[in-house]
Amino acid sequence: MSISRRTAIVSAAAVLAAPALPVISAHAAAPKVGKQVAGFYRFNVGDFEVTALHDGATPYEVNATRFPNAPVEDVIKLMDQQFIPSKPGISPFNTVIVNTGSKLILIDAGFANNGAPTTGQMAANMAAAGISPAQIDTVLISHFHPDHINGLRNKEGQLVYPNAEIIVPSKDVAHYLDEAKMNAAPEAARGAFQVARRVFMPNFKDVKQAEWGKEWMTGITAIQSDGHTPGHTSFVVSSGNKSLLVIGDASNDPRIFARNPDWHLGFDLDKAQAVASRRKLLDMAAADKMQVSFYHAAFPATGYVAKSGAGYDWFPLSYSAAM
Numbered sequence: 001m002s003i004s005r006r007t008a009i010v011s012a013a014a015v016l017a018a019p020a021l022p023v024i025s026a027h028a029a030a031p032k033v034g035k036q037v038a039g040f041y042r043f044n045v046g047d048f049e050v051t052a053l054h055d056g057a058t059p060y061e062v063n064a065t066r067f068p069n070a071p072v073e074d075v076i077k078l079m080d081q082q083f084i085p086s087k088p089g090i091s092p093f094n095t096v097i098v099n100t101g102s103k104l105i106l107i108d109a110g111f112a113n114n115g116a117p118t119t120g121q122m123a124a125n126m127a128a129a130g131i132s133p134a135q136i137d138t139v140l141i142s143h144f145h146p147d148h149i150n151g152l153r154n155k156e157g158q159l160v161y162p163n164a165e166i167i168v169p170s171k172d173v174a175h176y177l178d179e180a181k182m183n184a185a186p187e188a189a190r191g192a193f194q195v196a197r198r199v200f201m202p203n204f205k206d207v208k209q210a211e212w213g214k215e216w217m218t219g220i221t222a223i224q225s226d227g228h229t230p231g232h233t234s235f236v237v238s239s240g241n242k243s244l245l246v247i248g249d250a251s252n253d254p255r256i257f258a259r260n261p262d263w264h265l266g267f268d269l270d271k272a273q274a275v276a277s278r279r280k281l282l283d284m285a286a287a288d289k290m291q292v293s294f295y296h297a298a299f300p301a302t303g304y305v306a307k308s309g310a311g312y313d314w315f316p317l318s319y320s321a322a323m
């Protein structure tokens with residue numbers, strides 16, 4: 001049944017003439033959700049499919065311990081200019097899974113349940129991305145700091161990726177699994193040694209060590225980027241004529257350290273060497289217009305760098321529903 005034009009006009013007039021009444025909804029207000037959507041993001045590198053995964057974030061104090069050679073007020077000014085929270089700063093943790101078509105390769109492992117309550121989100125995000133830990137064939141490790149290796153073994157002692165071969169930089173094995181070096185380290189630096197022992201010692205015979213300059217997996221080459229740790233390794237993932245540089249911690253947050261590659265990060269063990277590695281890799285990425293994934297960038301933590309003044313500008317990838 002259709003409403004006649006006249007009826008419609010009369011009704012409209014009646015509405016216009018009606019006194020304004022408060023709008024009362026028959027439904028309750030929608031409750032706020034109060035939590036973020038799943039942290040995974042996909043993109044292609046040639047024929048490889050890459051899934052970026054978020055493991056959470058922790059706050060940090062912007063101080064001279066974290067930024068030992070940069071005036072703290074300069075760091076805060078740079079953060080303010082980019083609307084980055086600085087009181088406290090926020091350090092995110094992100095990994096990538098590379099599907100080569102025949103293998104699922106995880107690069108770095110996050111915290112699992114060994115970190116702060118705001119970390120260890122990788123398992124849920126991996127599940128949301130449709131990947132199960134049992135499917136992971138190989139885990140490549142960039143270096144032995146706790147935020148990168150803790151996720152290999154949960155707090156209960158079980159391997160998180162039960163079917164995976166684990167490949168690690170030999171120079172970090174020589175450093176972090178050496179008991180004499182652990183005992184000689186200052187008390188504050190001993191935690192990283194203890195985490196490395198907790199994660200690797202129970203089944204060290206099954207862990208494969210590898211060197212820089214070699215293909216650790218078909219299509220994934222290990223690049224020397226020491227300084228942050230003695231064995232720190234970045235990876236170039238290549239398929240067809242496309243490449244992705246998985247830079248690891250050779251540069252922390254690119255909004256700060258790509259802009260100022262000469263700024264030291266408190267966690268860099270050999271600070272001069274860390275600067276040299278950071279510059280070498282950012283130079284390569286800029287010159288080759290290579291996509292870069294950072295461990296400590298805002299999610300999905302991937303994009304491009306371009307030379308600008310004494311440093312580099314950072315252009316994060318925009319969300320795309322199409323792959």
Ligand SMILES: [Zn+2]
Binds near residue numbers: 147148249295296
């Ligand atoms: Zn890290």
